[in-house]
Amino acid sequence: MRQLEPMHVVEEWLSQGPTVAPDGLLAAVSAEVRQSRQVAGRPLWEHRAFPPIAAVLALLAVLVAAQLIRPFVGDETPTPTESELLRDWPNQPDWFVNRDPLPFCGEALLHVRDGRPVAQNTDARRCLYDAYRSSGEAEYVEVVETTDGPYLTVVRVRAGSIEEYVDNTPRGSLAWHRSECRRMTSPIALAEELPIHGMTPELSDALVFIVDPTSCTDLDGPPVAGSIVGVTEMEEGDRLEAYAFDSVWVVNQDRGLLKRIDPDDGGLEAQIDIGRPAGDEPNVAVAADADVLWVTVGRRLLGVDPDDNAVVAERELHAAPHRLAVEDGLAWITAEDGVLAVQVESGVVVHRISLDGSAGLAIGLGAVWANSADGAGILLRIDPASGDVLRDYRIGADVHELVVGEGAVYGTGDRDLIVLTPSGGYGEGGTQPLVRLDPETGDLMRLTTDSGYAPPALGILDGGLWAVRPGGLMERLDPRTLVHLGAVAWSSLREHLLEVVTGAGSVWVMSFETDPAALDPDTVRLYRVEPTGQ
């Protein structure tokens, strides 16, 4: 039987289907274009600005009859919150219970399907947004049912600011949080201006407002987990790979370069030509042993001497690795069909462990850890000396990144993939962001981030597990309980944190920021974050 070549088959499959737009589509586009005006570019935070005439009218309205533009629904006298959802809500702190009453826009109890709330209370959101636009005051209550339990958020519009109260108890922080932000826009505003990216009132995830975090003040809430002590502008395409030999190592695969960054000033110490992987070969991977930095580029394993930043060894591999980990003279690599251990001195394969679509790889706790990527969710614990599989764990979820430390193995899954139900089993349809596996007992823990996304990267430092999240946020978690201990907030919501390594007492984070409506080069930055006392 002939083996099917997936790429060929997929290309043949994709070649089928229509290649010509239906009759009338171009005419429909032209007709709509004729009736549609172009919009000038404006920064995100200016969407709330009034057009001049509207601003004048609004000002007159304020001067003549301020109450007429107040947004509350029903009674014109501010009344206490009429929320049914809050009536029996447990553990409300005094400073929440005693908040001053504001006009009530309504509430919503949202159920989550595929990680996204369904059936938003659009009228209530519109009421809140109208209050914001008209410098009025209003309150809105939202509860989202999740597998972790209900999430409560109370959003209050004040003149010139937004207050947000969040009950973080289901997220494990055992705390309420209150913050105040002074700059924001709304999914409704974005939907009017730029109806893409899902920024519609109905499909705006859990976003009532999109705040600029630099304008926010935490009034009550968890402590700040760390502070950004250094930032370096990097080149588009740079990817953070490792901290080793007192340096940060960055790969630019597009240019075939390995970069060595000075941790003290972020300066470029050295730039080493490693070549580019060919075609669809996996990404370059980097790992260090005692005195050599090892790099896989396609089917080549390169050894870089950190003393003179020169390539001093090159081995041919039988497969192009996806991951690399090195210890005691063995380079462990993952390929399509399993895990291989290669002697770095000779290039000889000494161990071969079969594993379908192996994804994550890490060394620690006296073992090599590798997991499958075939949907079965198998995690192998491998004896590094013999290559024997000591134990296999059925974790039931694909994991893409593995980190070992603090007595456990941590893995991040793909978004919208699998959810761990409270009963301990996995089921489809939600998110499975983070798994902690106790290697002795095989016990699993999970954390569901409130953003509904898996943390793309993890690091362990200073007794903390550091997990980045979309929207420019990094959390410090208790590595044993996964309780949220604090966070580091970035200045831009659009700054995506991608990779994390730890070293020199710091967490190193690579980010990129892009404007979805522009094609300027992405802004790539390397951050150094120092933990604050916990």
Add this chain to the structure above:
Amino acid sequence: MQDELVELVERARTGSDDAFNQLAATMIDRLYSVAFRILRSTALAEDATQQALVLAWRQLPRLRDPARFEAWVHRILVNVCRDHLRRHPDAETSIDLLEPLTDGRADAALTLSIRDELERAFAHLTPDHRAVVVLKHFLFWTTDEIAAALGIPPGTVGSRLHYAMESLRTALEAEERKASDVAIGVRS
């Protein structure tokens, strides 16, 4: 050709709907083809193509480099497709796809059952994963071109492509095993 395109973009940016309509005419077949392959629905693809082009028209003054119009409009299209998939997560696959091949490729590797498996596996991919597969294996763009169009790092393109192809490969292998088990569909 590229100069003509840039000139049309420049004119369209200043508000010439005639110029934009010419641009749309040159792009619409390709955009529709891409949208169909991401969304797997002719009706949704039609909607997405129209919405993407109208958005491109409205947002055109924001495009700073006219030479990058093609990548930019593809980025808008992919974003619109993502939005459509969120609105219509259960949209049915176009039945056109399930019709037997009639163009002389009957002996091709793509049996109906394989196409069915691919459709199912593809339906489980996220919009982002679908987009990189289509741009790579239908438009044959390079990783750098895809990264520029989608606004993501090339490494992310690579990892998304790897994950997506792994999923499709798994589906194909399952179909192969199934075919082998029932001793039909064997080709040499």
